[in-house]
Amino acid sequence: MAVCRETGGIAHLRFPDLLGLLREGDLLVLNDTRVIRGRLRARKETGAAVEIFLLSPADATEAGGEVWEALARPSKRLREGMAFRVGEDLGVALLRRLGGGRWEVRLAARGPVQEAVEHAGEIPLPPYIRRDPWDPRNAADAERYQTVYAERPGSVAAPTAGLHFDRELLGGAKRRGVSTAAVTLSIGYGTFSAIRTEEVEKHAIHAERYSLGRNAAEGVAAARGRGGRVVAAGTTSVRVLETCAGPDGRVAPSSGTTRLFITPGYRFRAVDALLTNFHLPRSSLLALVMAFGGVELIREAYRQAVAERYRFASYGDAMFIY
Numbered sequence: 001m002a003v004c005r006e007t008g009g010i011a012h013l014r015f016p017d018l019l020g021l022l023r024e025g026d027l028l029v030l031n032d033t034r035v036i037r038g039r040l041r042a043r044k045e046t047g048a049a050v051e052i053f054l055l056s057p058a059d060a061t062e063a064g065g066e067v068w069e070a071l072a073r074p075s076k077r078l079r080e081g082m083a084f085r086v087g088e089d090l091g092v093a094l095l096r097r098l099g100g101g102r103w104e105v106r107l108a109a110r111g112p113v114q115e116a117v118e119h120a121g122e123i124p125l126p127p128y129i130r131r132d133p134w135d136p137r138n139a140a141d142a143e144r145y146q147t148v149y150a151e152r153p154g155s156v157a158a159p160t161a162g163l164h165f166d167r168e169l170l171g172g173a174k175r176r177g178v179s180t181a182a183v184t185l186s187i188g189y190g191t192f193s194a195i196r197t198e199e200v201e202k203h204a205i206h207a208e209r210y211s212l213g214r215n216a217a218e219g220v221a222a223a224r225g226r227g228g229r230v231v232a233a234g235t236t237s238v239r240v241l242e243t244c245a246g247p248d249g250r251v252a253p254s255s256g257t258t259r260l261f262i263t264p265g266y267r268f269r270a271v272d273a274l275l276t277n278f279h280l281p282r283s284s285l286l287a288l289v290m291a292f293g294g295v296e297l298i299r300e301a302y303r304q305a306v307a308e309r310y311r312f313a314s315y316g317d318a319m320f321i322y
Helices: 017-023 113-120 139-144 160-162 167-175 214-224 235-244 284-293 293-305
Strands: 027-031 033-034 039-043 049-056 066-073 083-086 090-097 100-110 150-155 178-183 210-211 230-233 254-258 273-277 318-321
Touching: 017 167, 027 083, 027 214, 027 235, 033 113, 049 083, 066 284, 090 113, 090 178, 150 178, 160 273, 167 178, 167 235, 178 214, 178 235, 178 273, 210 235, 214 230, 230 235, 235 254, 235 273, 235 284, 273 284, 284 293, 284 318, 293 318
Parallel strands: 027 178, 027 230, 033 150, 230 273
Antiparallel strands: 039 049, 049 066, 066 100, 083 090, 090 100, 178 210, 210 254, 273 318
């Protein structure tokens, strides 16, 4: 779907038609994060199954391993101090209960922890995609739930707008004179948490790690200089760009954590066009899309998407707002 903010027009297209909407001189900004194999299956001494879902590295340090925030279930039956083996090389210890099913855990391995996690863990697919550990589709999922340009491990979910791209389409954009730049936002579990406050603006969004390097900053400046648009592939790319943008729209290299929560009324400084999937109600993602496209125009786009039986969420269809 293509949504024009200037005219209010809505067109129903196929994803390869995006090439006809991009212009020579545009800059396509991609989130190059890579989904970690953060779903760890273990067993208690009794034989009962335990699942550890890694969320993000903690700032705390612990001798003998890495400290992470994680979900653990069945949480009510677990106690601080419990330890489990995941495969042959990875150990998980429950350090501290954080509430809401979240725990502070220590990961320990014979070698590098990240390598052990990649060997023993599974790709954490969205909960509505159900797979048993022995399902033969798991191998395909591990590849399909990554963008073709994923490089930097750290996310618990894929930047789903980027899943539509393949190398051929990116090559076609380049031939049209569209350049690309990479930023990184490590997507956390909180991105998909429902907004439960009565007023959207009072929702507390979780902090997520980001990085925007010199090449990306220079790419934005060059696009501006030649009259091109900054096109963000996904809401995560938007949040990085807007976090790093000054009042004049210039983007400076930066890294750290961001809690930027974009809601209707926000003044965008760096992003001119947005490619995004269709999101669920009462999500921070939908709030950002409405802020960018305009509340009523996006409502109409979603009405048409439902009528046309568009697919929502991670493996769903996409919308280009310009």
